Amino acid sequence: MFWIDLQTNTCPESVLVRLKIPAPLVENATSTGSTPLIGVDGEFAWCRVAVPHHTGNLKFDGKMLDLFLGPGFIMSRHERPIAFIDALREREYVHSRLGCLDARSFMGSLLDWSLDTYFEAVMQFEGELDRIEADILEDRYDEDSVKLANMRKTAARLRRMINSHRIVFSSLARADFMPEAPESVARQFERLEQQFLNAVSAVEGMRELVVGTLEVLTNRIALRTNKSLRVLSFLAATFGFMSVVVGAMGMNFETSFFGTKDLGFFVTIGAMLAVSALLIVISAHRKWF
Structure with missing residues (x-):
């Protein structure tokens, strides 16, 4: 060939x-x-x-x-x-x-x-x-x-x-x-x-x-979108809780707690931060986000 x-x-x-x-x-x-x-x-x-x-x-x-x-x-x-x-x-x-x-x-x-x-x-x-x-x-x-x-x-x-x-x-x-x-x-x-x-x-x-x-x-x-939505849902729930507490503290009733002045303010803020920290710990432990 x-x-x-x-x-x-x-x-x-x-x-x-x-x-x-x-x-x-x-x-x-x-x-x-x-x-x-x-x-x-x-x-x-x-x-x-x-x-x-x-x-x-x-x-x-x-x-x-x-x-x-x-x-x-x-x-x-x-x-x-x-x-x-x-x-x-x-x-x-x-x-x-x-x-x-x-x-x-x-x-x-x-x-x-x-x-x-x-x-x-x-x-x-x-x-x-x-x-x-x-x-x-x-x-x-x-x-x-x-x-x-x-x-x-x-x-x-x-x-x-x-x-x-x-x-x-x-x-x-x-x-x-x-x-x-x-x-x-x-x-x-x-x-x-x-x-x-x-x-x-x-x-x-x-x-x-x-x-x-x-x-x-x-x-x-x-x-990735689901993860972002979980974070947003957690933040909405946390700040929603804080809004409820702040709204309750703003009611115009004559109670002894409202007369505590600075002490009552810091107790309320501390309680909100403590509950928020607890929610973060629980969510991280259960891998919500």
Whole structure:
């Protein structure tokens, strides 16, 4: 097998001629687009997939990867660098045995690598959500849900991106796609379809993760509000008691207690403070706030 990797937005005509790529695939080779597609023409096949790329702040865009398959060769084309292709080329830089592979098997391997990028995106997403939940539970996160709303948009974008590949991976697993392929290649394509379904499930679970984090934030806000209300209720009850005492002391009746002058005043104030202190001790012991 001969592997050609091109980092360009088009394909040189000389390469197309040397590889004897059919005219329908030549048109695909020179086209640009962001919709995953797949095609076959005899011994030749072609597919386009989108590889998620993390641009920072949990935002992802898609890098398009075109794969062209023919007798004894496979050509990959991408306009921007793709991490897993660079890693693969670096790994196989010396004493590579990739040439021993069947071109169809290697095409399946590259598509499997592309699916792994979605699992990596999910792991980055989950890691950030875990940090947010830890901040929420430790009261280090404010009540602003804008960041969670943006993460919800990110989950929706990745879900649309992975779901657009259904036609690619379902076509690979069909019996009418390259029926002359060996049984081992057919099984590999079937495993690819299952891996694709696993990736879809993982990406779709991101939305539920955001909803769960939002519920944690909502519950934390509710607990904080309840705590504030308990404090306010305690203060209202304490000052209400003092108001009753002050109101009773202000009644215009001729009783001996009202003739005690300074002594009666300080006794009343001391009694109110003592009762208030007792209420604070009891409430703290019973963890009312």
